[in-house]
Amino acid sequence: xxxxxxxxxxLLVGTLGLSLLVGMASRTRKGEYYLVSGRSIGRMGxxxxxxxxxxxxxxxxxxxxxxxxxxYMAFAYVVGWTGGYVLLLILMATQLRRFGxxxxxxxxxxxxxxxxARCVSAVITILITLIYCTAQYKGxxxxxxxxxxxxxxxxxxxxxxxxxxxxxxxxTLGASRNQQFQYGILILSFLVPLMFIAKQLDYFWVFPQLxxxxxxxxxxxxxxxxxxxxxxxxxxxxxxALCFTxxxxxxxxxxxxxxxxxxxxxxxxxWSVVWGIFFIGLLYWSAxxxxxxxRISEEINGATLxxxxxxxxxxxxxxxxxxxxxLPSWLTGIISAGAIVAAFSTVTGLxxxxxxxxxxxxxxxxxxxxxxxxxxxxVAKGATLVxxxxxxxxxxxxxxxxxxxxxxxxxxxxxxxxxVFLLGIWWDRTNKYGAIxxxxxxxxxxxxxxxxxxxxxxxxxxxxATSSALLGAPLVILVIIVVSLLTPPPPEHIRRFLAEExxxx
Amino acid sequence: xxxxxxxxxxxDNDYRVNFFRPRPGFMRQKVRYTWILLILxxxxxxxxxxxxxxxxxxxAGDSLITNTAIFGFPLHYWFSGQFLIIWFxxxxxxxxxxxxxxxxxxxxxx
Numbered sequence: 001x002x003x004x005x006x007x008x009x010x011l012l013v014g015t016l017g018l019s020l021l022v023g024m025a026s027r028t029r030k031g032e033y034y035l036v037s038g039r040s041i042g043r044m045g046x047x048x049x050x051x052x053x054x055x056x057x058x059x060x061x062x063x064x065x066x067x068x069x070x071x072y073m074a075f076a077y078v079v080g081w082t083g084g085y086v087l088l089l090i091l092m093a094t095q096l097r098r099f100g101x102x103x104x105x106x107x108x109x110x111x112x113x114x115x116x117a118r119c120v121s122a123v124i125t126i127l128i129t130l131i132y133c134t135a136q137y138k139g140x141x142x143x144x145x146x147x148x149x150x151x152x153x154x155x156x157x158x159x160x161x162x163x164x165x166x167x168x169x170x171x172t173l174g175a176s177r178n179q180q181f182q183y184g185i186l187i188l189s190f191l192v193p194l195m196f197i198a199k200q201l202d203y204f205w206v207f208p209q210l211x212x213x214x215x216x217x218x219x220x221x222x223x224x225x226x227x228x229x230x231x232x233x234x235x236x237x238x239x240x241a242l243c244f245t246x247x248x249x250x251x252x253x254x255x256x257x258x259x260x261x262x263x264x265x266x267x268x269x270x271w272s273v274v275w276g277i278f279f280i281g282l283l284y285w286s287a288x289x290x291x292x293x294x295r296i297s298e299e300i301n302g303a304t305l306x307x308x309x310x311x312x313x314x315x316x317x318x319x320x321x322x323x324x325x326x327l328p329s330w331l332t333g334i335i336s337a338g339a340i341v342a343a344f345s346t347v348t349g350l351x352x353x354x355x356x357x358x359x360x361x362x363x364x365x366x367x368x369x370x371x372x373x374x375x376x377x378x379v380a381k382g383a384t385l386v387x388x389x390x391x392x393x394x395x396x397x398x399x400x401x402x403x404x405x406x407x408x409x410x411x412x413x414x415x416x417x418x419x420v421f422l423l424g425i426w427w428d429r430t431n432k433y434g435a436i437x438x439x440x441x442x443x444x445x446x447x448x449x450x451x452x453x454x455x456x457x458x459x460x461x462x463x464x465a466t467s468s469a470l471l472g473a474p475l476v477i478l479v480i481i482v483v484s485l486l487t488p489p490p491p492e493h494i495r496r497f498l499a500e501e502x503x504x505x
Numbered sequence: 506x507x508x509x510x511x512x513x514x515x516x517d518n519d520y521r522v523n524f525f526r527p528r529p530g531f532m533r534q535k536v537r538y539t540w541i542l543l544i545l546x547x548x549x550x551x552x553x554x555x556x557x558x559x560x561x562x563x564x565a566g567d568s569l570i571t572n573t574a575i576f577g578f579p580l581h582y583w584f585s586g587q588f589l590i591i592w593f594x595x596x597x598x599x600x601x602x603x604x605x606x607x608x609x610x611x612x613x614x615x
Contacts, residue, residue, distance in 0.1 A: 072581065072582070072585070075582075075585035075586050078585070078586060078589075078590070079550060079585055079589050079590075082589070082590050082593050083546065083550055083589070083593050085593065085597070086542070086546050086593050086596050086597055086600075087546070089597050089600060090538075090539050090542050090543065090546075090596075090597075090600050091539065091543075094604075209587075210576065211577070213574070213576060213577030213578035213579075213582070213583070214577050216578065216579065216582060217574075217577070217579075227565060228571065228579050228582065229563070229565035229566045229567045229571060230554075230557050230565075230566035230571060230581050231557075231561075231564065231565050231566040232565045232566070236554055236555075236557070236558045236566075239554060240551055240554055243550065243551075243554075244551075267605065267608075270600075270601050270604065271601050273597050274594055274597045274598050274601065277590070277593055277594050277597060278594055281590040281591075281593075281594065284590060285586070285587060285590065288586055425522075426522065426523070426524040427522060427523055427524065428520070428521055428522040428523070429523075495520055495521070495522070496520045498520070498522050499520035499521065499522050499528070500520060502522075503522055503528075503531075503532050504531070505530075505531040505607065505608055505611035505612060
């Protein structure tokens with residue numbers, strides 16, 4: 001690793017400090033802010049909130065990394081993570097909102113009326129949190145190691161310490177997340193440096209997203225001859241399985257639309273999703289450009305990396321693209337600060353969700369129903385810390401790329417929560433036995449793919465760990481249907497509520 | 506919201522919810538739109554990849570499609586990397602227009 005970089009370090013501290021300050025400012029004006037929020041921030045503002053909630057290290061660093069290594073395969077991520085919103089909007093979002101339950105355990109409990117099902121879904125939520133956070137930690141550690149010139153492991157510890165400090169500080173200061181502000185920071189720190197890189201390398205720089213076709217063709221025609229063929233680094237089955245998994249996974253993670261459920265007007269909420277996809281699209285249109293321009297710089301500098309070094313570099317290729325193009329250190333620093341903001345906001349959001357699932361759905365509902373609010377908050381805080389430290393253990397030596405680790409979390413959501421939501425909303429006969437059997441099957445499928453894949457070639461081919469939901473989700477749906485039909489129907493009042501309230505006009 | 510309307514013609518099967526056998530009225534209309542959008546969603550996303558496979562001349566997938574350039578991009582890069590996102594935005598837009606219309610029609614009847 002190279003040495004300590006001053007400008008990026010200052011930018012990082014400045015950005016984190018600024019987002020804390022803005023968070024505090026949003027809180028002090030909270031009363032006023034809430035009264036007018038429905039009108040004042042508007043559909044576009046809600047869209048920006050949805051996008052900032054969504055953007056993590058996987059979007060910011062991961063997609064470009066996959067594109068750098070695997071070309072066309074990366075579009076499975078781009079398409080999967082945007083197309084999933086269509087599925088969520090047209091199949092589930094309005095109905096979930098009508099249901100009035102926005103976390104997976106709460107929905108499962110209300111729909112299936114079963115503490116066991118609630119507990120299983122809470123465990124799944126926590127597992128998703130852990131896997132998802134592992135990817136974020138990897139991103140944080142790589143960026144910290146670049147900024148501070150540390151090795152991966154010390155950078156991971158430093159990053160974790162900063163994450164925990166940030167959590168505690170924003171908790172004690174009562175800083176809420178100002179998501180519009182955050183989206184602004186994220187997208188500017190992604191798009192502006194990209195324009196500079198494109199200009200530096202003499203490509204169309206006003207909209208590099210529209211102009212990198214030329215760069216792609218230059219790569220294909222270069223002596224190295226990068227292949228642009230669609231299946232050059234993955235089979236069509238792998239592409240489709242991955243894309244489908246990410247789509248159903250998105251639809252199975254209802255928290256991604258949390259803003260959707262808190263806006264007073266349902267119509268505004270629906271329309272805000274259109275803006276949300278557009279804002280997410282801005283980033284996804286741009287990520288491949290970073291990877292392409294990084295390849296171009298490599299060609300120009302005549303320093304093509306061997307596959308192993310390229311793989312190690314892939315997850316910070318966004319930063320390397322800027323460095324290799326010879327941009328000043330502060331511009332590269334802007335990208336790194338943006339990446340940290342994306343990872344931090346995702347980690348804090350996820351840890352709070354995971355800890356909430358533990359303290360409320362498992363501890364309060366099962367272990368100690370007598371616990372008062374104060375005790376529950378204490379447990380939630382403790383759980384946040386435990387989860388934050390557990391993730392470190394997982395992130396010490398992750399064998400995969402950031403986007404791939406994240407995809408495993410989506411596979412888990414797609415194999416377990418997606419079928420339970422889908423059938424729970426669209427088939428009133430689904431009962432708790434079906435839901436429990438389905439979630440258990442989904443867990444087995446996901447972890448079979450994850451743990452047995454490396455040793456059993458058949459599983460590796462049919463159920464890649466990142467993409468197990470193409471076969472997994474339909475199988476789980478089948479299990480739920482069969483088990484539900486073999487066991488008594490759910491209570492009438494739930495079915496009536498579903499028909500009259502949830503599916504009413 | 507729907508209770509007044511439903512109470513006039515409620516029978517035993519009136520509160521069954523099934524995506525494949527939606528109740529007449531608002532729900533049936535909405536499910537019809539959902540089907541249309543789901544088909545447009547799947548056809549463009551996965552249909553295009555199948556087309557790539559059908560047309561391919563080499564195992565890596567080189568074909569007439571991949572050799573065609575559009576806006577300076579190989580066609581498959583442009584389609585999956587740029588157009589599909591626009592397509593998804595359009596689908597969500599259409600869904601909202603459909604549902605807005607439906608809601609207007611069925612709320613008036615109450």
